Amino acid sequence: MADVFISHRGDDSKDAEALANALRALGHRVWLDEWRIDVGDSLVRAIDEGLAHYRCLVLCLSASGVHAPWMSREWMSALARQLNGEDVKLLPARLTGGELPAILADIKYADLVADWDGAVAALDRALG
Template sequence: MAGTKFLQYHWNRLEKGSTVVVALSTAANVRLMDSTNFNSYKNGRNHRYTGGLVTKTPFRIKVPRTGSWYLTIDLMGLKATSVRHSAAVEPPPLPTAKSAPLPSLSGIRHERPPIVPDDNGETWDVFISHASEDKEAVAEPLAVELRARGLKVWLDKTELRIGDSLRRKIDYGLAHGTFGVVILSKSFFAKGWPQYELDGIVGMSVNGDQRMLPIWHEISRDEIATQSPSLVDKIARNTALSTVAEIADEIAEVVRDAVDA
């Protein structure tokens, strides 16, 4: 191959994963080679390369490792006597993005508040305030997961229906339970709660600690902000980002910490 006419591009450094994009006006032989193999190629010796006979462009070649690289174009064995050409380099893709971890639930509760038995003489580890429409999809599965972790869960008496007082329901739950969960969804907001009751959810605290954990279910941040801007920035979980079991694990850990405190 010594004496073969060829066109060349040279890059002192290409990163692994970069892509060399070649455009040709006619079919041609295209080779991407490191320095050692390029020297062998131009001196007619055996060499290794990536590429081959390119009949359709743009033609893309992935750079196998970081280093100095040569791209050659020749017409050996072909009828054409000339070729218009260009070559460009696309950088490698960015590393896979890693989402910031969710804020810890430690800000929900640091110490067990004083609670009193309900009308039946019972107290609860967790109560779940929810719209009746969300009972099957979220509330009941969460209750099952929490009970499997040894917690006492209050569910039915905190089911919300049109005409209920949201604040009264939650106040009642907090009076008899250690930890409160409220499931925010389109069905929840469709109940038409007064704004002061929605704002009251996030105002409940003990020694400055958030007492309620909102769980977003099939609802966006913008939709929640439209209903109650004060709810958006509170520590919360989202069923689109965490499984019910994962949420139950976090709640169980916080409740146990409160009991042990």
């Protein structure tokens, strides 16, 4: 099973947590900010540790976009590591709508809006 970092907008926390629970139920180890960052923790340190130790990043596409400051840093970090030859998977998932950033336009995404169960199954296969 895979170690999965869930990158999402704050507005989509409820849906992101549902996805995290679905992936965890399939046996994956999931990093979700709501589960990993406690009051008093350093946000930067917690996110940096999550990104460093989790080899798969699920980028949750949002009707509000994917360019929130924290979210942008997360997926851009994963993309940079991938382009530098590290074994990092970047898996887009259409969580509440939205489109892929232009630099990721060639990557097939899981469409949770159109078919939740089918998209979770597709993510599970991709996580291998």
